[in-house]
Amino acid sequence: MKKTPAPKIILKASTKLIFEKATLHGFFKNRNDKFIAIRVARCVNLNHLNILRYYNFVIYSVFNYYSFADNRNFLRNFARGLNLSCARTLALKYKLCHASKIYKKFGTKLKSFDSNIEFFIPPTFKKIKEPEYNVVVLDNL
Numbered sequence: 001m002k003k004t005p006a007p008k009i010i011l012k013a014s015t016k017l018i019f020e021k022a023t024l025h026g027f028f029k030n031r032n033d034k035f036i037a038i039r040v041a042r043c044v045n046l047n048h049l050n051i052l053r054y055y056n057f058v059i060y061s062v063f064n065y066y067s068f069a070d071n072r073n074f075l076r077n078f079a080r081g082l083n084l085s086c087a088r089t090l091a092l093k094y095k096l097c098h099a100s101k102i103y104k105k106f107g108t109k110l111k112s113f114d115s116n117i118e119f120f121i122p123p124t125f126k127k128i129k130e131p132e133y134n135v136v137v138l139d140n141l
Contacts, residue, residue: 010070011068011069011070012069012070012071013066013069013071013072013074015074018062018066018075018078019035022058022082023035026038026040026041026042027040027058027081027085028081035081037088038085038088039088039091039092040085040089041089041092043089043093044089044093047114048090048093048112048113049112049114049115049117051086051089051090051093052086052110052112052117052118053117055082055085055086055119055120056117056119056120058082059079059082059121059122060120062075062078063075068127069127072125072126072127073125073126075125076125079122083108083110083119083121086110086119087102087103087110088102090102090110109121
């Protein structure tokens with residue numbers, strides 16, 4: 001009796017859809033099918049700590065939602081884009097021209113001087129949750 005392996009289910013997240021939703025919320029701009037990080041002007045009146053909390057909330061929620069995806073490593077580009085968007089927002093807040101000056105002042109994780117809060121970048125981009133499958137065993141019918 002020969003056993004045939006069960007097909008493996010592959011769950012992939014739509015990368016373009018995630019960037020398009022982030023574009024609708026004002027984190028990116030779409031230019032010739034390239035997504036460019038932009039500043040979020042509505043966050044300028046918040047203090048540094050709350051801006052970091054807002055961006056961390058967005059990253060935590062997106063990474064948690066796609067924790068099961070097999071192509072989760074594409075979120076590395078999304079996290080880098082949000083980091084640049086946060087730096088550009090802070091540059092607007094502190095009236096600096098470029099994000100590079102913000103990186104020099106606060107570091108690459110944009111750490112707040114008031115507390116130990118910093119921009120969250122996940123330690124791993126691998127799939128961290130295995131989806132649970134309900135296996136139905138059919139008896140002799």
